[in-house]
Ligand SMILES: Nc1ncnc2c1ncn2[C@@H]1O[C@H](COP(=O)(O)OP(=O)(O)OP(=O)(O)O)[C@@H](O)[C@H]1O
Ligand SMILES: O=C(O)C1=C[C@@H](O)[C@@H](O)[C@H](O)C1
């Protein structure tokens with residue numbers, strides 16, 4: 298675990314106990330669930346909230362409205378969750394590409410989940426369900442390019458970084474609980 302550019306501010310009095318960001322397949326959804334279970338708080342995932350609000354799947358939103366249309370819905374859903382959700386919040390991999398979302402993350406405890414390419418390969422597979430990976434011939438190459446171009450955005454938003462390579466979701470969740478100083482469920 299390393300401290301990165303932002304400090305953990307006292308934080309907004311409302312909103313999530315921790316927000317997870319990071320590349321596709323870094324484990325935001327999986328670790329977020331484990332962390333919420335560990336802390337005994339609710340879990341929310343922006344991708345799931347988008348599907349619930351919009352009524353279409355993520356691949357269909359991308360197909361019909363393009364990435365720009367998806368980002369518009371994503372930004373609105375995240376703004377709401379950052380205000381209303383009191384538990385653990387996992388964001389979609391590309392959420393930090395929207396300036397308004399980066400701004401809205403200021404003052405929150407934002408955990409960047411890191412993962413290396415060898416570890417993420419089996420996790421993303423063919424990229425099914427992730428339109429930015431599944432559309433081309435080489436999902437891992439697409440992952441590499443997106444992750445590299447987003448690295449400065451992730452770093453700018455994160456208050457802490459946790460490496461997930463070779464560690465189980467429960468181990469990672471425990472590390473995050475230690476970082477945030479949040480009380481675990483007895
Ligand atoms: N620490 C881990 N070790 C091994 N496998 C993991 C780990 N974390 C997640 N996985 C597996 O990797 C896959 C992707 O995980 P997950 O969907 O949580 O990633 P994500 O960061 O939420 O991706 P996205 O940005 O697309 O939402 C899942 O099959 C999950 O079981
Ligand atoms: O990294 C991305 O741009 C994405 C990641 C997923 O979580 C989804 O939000 C969607 O597939 C886009």
Ligand SMILES: [Mg+2]
Nearest residue numbers: 325326344389
């Ligand atoms: Mg996810």
